[in-house]
Amino acid sequence: MNYMTxxxxxxxxxxxxxxxQKALYDTYAHRLMGICVRYARDREEAKDIFQEAFMxxxxxxxxxxxxxxxxxxxxxxxxxxxxTYCNKHKVWQQFISDEHLDxxxxxxxxxxxxxSLTSEDLLMLLEQLPYNYRTVFxxxxxxxxxxxxxxxxxxISVSNSKMLLMRAKQKLMQLFNQIIENDRYEQKTGS
Amino acid sequence: MSKRQDHKPWEALVKEKLQGLEVTPEATAxxxxxxxxxxxxxxxxxxxxxxILYQAATLSTTLAICTFLTxxxxxxxxxxxxTISDKDTTITQGYTSKQSNRLPxxxxxxxxxxxxxxxxxxxxxxxxxxSNTPKIYIDDSTEKKDAYxxxxxxxxxxxxxxxxxxxxxxxxxxxxxxxxxISDKKNTLLSSSPFYEEPSLEEDTKGYNHQVFVDSxxxxxxxxxxxxxxxxxxxxxxxxxxxxxxxxxxYALIPLSEASPYVVLDSLQHDSxxxxxxxxxxxxxxxxxxxxxxxxxxxxxxDPLAEGGEQLAVLSSWGSxxxxxxxxxxxxxxxxxxxxxVGHFRTEYNSEQTTVIQIDSAQFxxxxxxxxxxxxxxxxxxxxxxxxxxxxxxxxxxxYGGLGYHLSHWREQEQITEAITSESSHHxxxxxxxxxxxxxxxxxxxxxxxVPYYRRSFYTFSPELAALRELGLxxxxxxxxx
Numbered sequence: 001m002n003y004m005t006x007x008x009x010x011x012x013x014x015x016x017x018x019x020x021q022k023a024l025y026d027t028y029a030h031r032l033m034g035i036c037v038r039y040a041r042d043r044e045e046a047k048d049i050f051q052e053a054f055m056x057x058x059x060x061x062x063x064x065x066x067x068x069x070x071x072x073x074x075x076x077x078x079x080x081x082x083x084t085y086c087n088k089h090k091v092w093q094q095f096i097s098d099e100h101l102d103x104x105x106x107x108x109x110x111x112x113x114x115x116s117l118t119s120e121d122l123l124m125l126l127e128q129l130p131y132n133y134r135t136v137f138x139x140x141x142x143x144x145x146x147x148x149x150x151x152x153x154x155x156i157s158v159s160n161s162k163m164l165l166m167r168a169k170q171k172l173m174q175l176f177n178q179i180i181e182n183d184r185y186e187q188k189t190g191s
Numbered sequence: 192m193s194k195r196q197d198h199k200p201w202e203a204l205v206k207e208k209l210q211g212l213e214v215t216p217e218a219t220a221x222x223x224x225x226x227x228x229x230x231x232x233x234x235x236x237x238x239x240x241x242x243i244l245y246q247a248a249t250l251s252t253t254l255a256i257c258t259f260l261t262x263x264x265x266x267x268x269x270x271x272x273x274t275i276s277d278k279d280t281t282i283t284q285g286y287t288s289k290q291s292n293r294l295p296x297x298x299x300x301x302x303x304x305x306x307x308x309x310x311x312x313x314x315x316x317x318x319x320x321x322s323n324t325p326k327i328y329i330d331d332s333t334e335k336k337d338a339y340x341x342x343x344x345x346x347x348x349x350x351x352x353x354x355x356x357x358x359x360x361x362x363x364x365x366x367x368x369x370x371x372x373i374s375d376k377k378n379t380l381l382s383s384s385p386f387y388e389e390p391s392l393e394e395d396t397k398g399y400n401h402q403v404f405v406d407s408x409x410x411x412x413x414x415x416x417x418x419x420x421x422x423x424x425x426x427x428x429x430x431x432x433x434x435x436x437x438x439x440x441x442y443a444l445i446p447l448s449e450a451s452p453y454v455v456l457d458s459l460q461h462d463s464x465x466x467x468x469x470x471x472x473x474x475x476x477x478x479x480x481x482x483x484x485x486x487x488x489x490x491x492x493x494d495p496l497a498e499g500g501e502q503l504a505v506l507s508s509w510g511s512x513x514x515x516x517x518x519x520x521x522x523x524x525x526x527x528x529x530x531x532x533v534g535h536f537r538t539e540y541n542s543e544q545t546t547v548i549q550i551d552s553a554q555f556x557x558x559x560x561x562x563x564x565x566x567x568x569x570x571x572x573x574x575x576x577x578x579x580x581x582x583x584x585x586x587x588x589x590x591y592g593g594l595g596y597h598l599s600h601w602r603e604q605e606q607i608t609e610a611i612t613s614e615s616s617h618h619x620x621x622x623x624x625x626x627x628x629x630x631x632x633x634x635x636x637x638x639x640x641x642v643p644y645y646r647r648s649f650y651t652f653s654p655e656l657a658a659l660r661e662l663g664l665x666x667x668x669x670x671x672x673x
Binding site: 016018021022025029030031033034035036037038046047050051054055058110111113114115117118119120122123126141142144169172176 | 198199200201202204205206208209210211212213214215216217220221223224225227228
């Protein structure tokens with residue numbers, strides 16, 4: 001178990017003390033890995049991002065100004081590493097699907113579906129989105145970046161960011177609709 | 192919940208659930224990070240040089256090949272012997288300043304693949320190979336007027352490498368082996384000097400010169416090796432199963448005038464290297480390198496083949512190299528490198544028929560831009576080297592010595608949080624090398640080389656690696672057809 005406070009962890013990491021580094025890892029690894037898998041295309045890539053993020057964290061931990069903001073800072077670093085990773089691939093610029101995506105479902109149904117899903121289920125749905133959709137969705141909806149910030153981070157236009165977000169949402173809703181349809185079918189058949 | 196007003200309820204719920212997502216990393220994740228941390232903290236300094244990539248050869252022979260290609264391609268002068276007096280001795284390379292001139296591509300490679308803590312030297316790259324690693328020797332007998340050269344390099348499994356370089360040469364200019372044949376007949380060592388025997392200038396017979404070197408050496412470089420091994424970003428040989436790079440470097444030397452002084456201009460050079468990593472689907476990659484050499488000019492004051500008397504020749508060359516590396520070794524980077532050679536000259540002084548003193552010096556300024564990690568590198572190296580030919584003929588004995596000073600300035604920018612942070616560092620080190628080359632013409636077409644050498648570098652930035660010593664032996668076989 002880790003009994004070190006954040007202040008002790010930061011201080012220890014600044015002095016390159018292995019026990020502090022391990023404590024920081026043990027405390028936040030799960031949450032940061034959760035970010036990595038959201039941005040990565042597969043688990044191998046998530047591991048790469050995760051490792052790179054921790055290297056950056058240990059290297060730059062002296063830059064933290066407020067001890068209270070440790071977790072936010074760690075997440076921010078991880079997200080930036082993930083974005084850098086994305087930038088290297090430029091995958092979000094590859095295409096925007098031409099497929100027609102209808103937004104025909106009921107909002108309250110979506111809410112019910114999302115409510116019934118676990119975080120892991122949602123992640124699986126998210127992973128079904130094209131990578132460029134998913135990246136923008138992550139940044140806009142979950143990290144609450146603005147379109148301007150996304151455009152800057154990913155080197156795309158604001159309109160492109162908006163388009164990708166819209167497509168991502170439509171695709172997600174399409175997936176929700178499939179779940180709803182399946183539920184109805186199961187209810188009908190009684191299975 | 193979301194602070195955003197435009198979030199729909201289901202979006203806010205998605206955000207809430209995904210924001211709290213926790214995933215357990217693999218058990219080995221911390222081991223990897225800790226290992227990388229330990230190597231990273233060894234030293235934060237970086238000294239960019241050619242040699243370090245040869246260090247990487249133990250871990251990544253493919254990388255080493257890329258390195259070689261880069262070097263070779265960066266300028267024809269790099270591996271080509273321009274010494275007036277020594278036209279077929281490939282082993283002279285590495286003890287003078289020539290290899291310190293071409294570093295920009297190495298910088299970017301170092302930045303991506305090697306631990307920043309490894310100190311390197313810019314002099315004598317070939318001495319950097321870790322133990323038991325065969326390495327590349329370069330045939331430099333390409334300094335020929337009206338000649339062209341095609342170089343092919345074969346990479347063998349098990350990290351064995353050899354290079355076969357057929358050269359089409361003018362008979363009159365590939366003197367040494369030819370003269371040695373003569374000397375065999377005469378059974379006189381001194382009279383077999385290649386420099387003062389009358390060349391058959393009328394003959395235009397062309398021949399082929401194949402030289403294959405396989406090198407084996409031992410050295411005291413365990414620390415560097417360990418450091419490199421600890422760095423997970425270094426591509427290991429495990430990931431680099433069969434690869435088949437092919438290297439072609441065609442170029443032509445065009446004499447503008449037969450009489451001395453003369454000027455030669457190099458044509459554009461291009462190069463390519465491709466390999467695929469098999470059995471590692473995640474690492475399937477393609478590496479392509481193309482870098483044209485813009486120009487090269489030489490000016491020679493004196494005719495090196497003139498008979499009698501003392502000769503003093505100054506060879507100067509100016510080169511400009513720019514290349515684009517699209518490298519998918521890891522599938523993660525695209526870098527742009529550029530370099531400019533600001534000064535390079537060599538002076539040779541030949542006082543007697545059997546004695547040649549050559550002095551090399553080089554100034555080099557390189558800038559490497561890597562747009563992925565915002566790396567900027569500036570580097571200046573100044574090296575001086577010399578060779579003293581004790582004996583020439585069927586047997587040859589040469590002594591080499593060199594001193595170098597290398598200064599690197601690194602500036603790295605990266606976005607950690609909101610702000611872009613910059614880190615700058617300066618590194619410098621001295622290096623010195625000493626070597627003794629002994630060669631013997633065994634058969635009319637075969638010459639054996641043995642080069643024991645000693646090398647020591649003094650790194651001013653890392654006390655742990657303050658004095659790196661190397662002791663090695665190179666052996667080589669030269670095959671000459673005329």
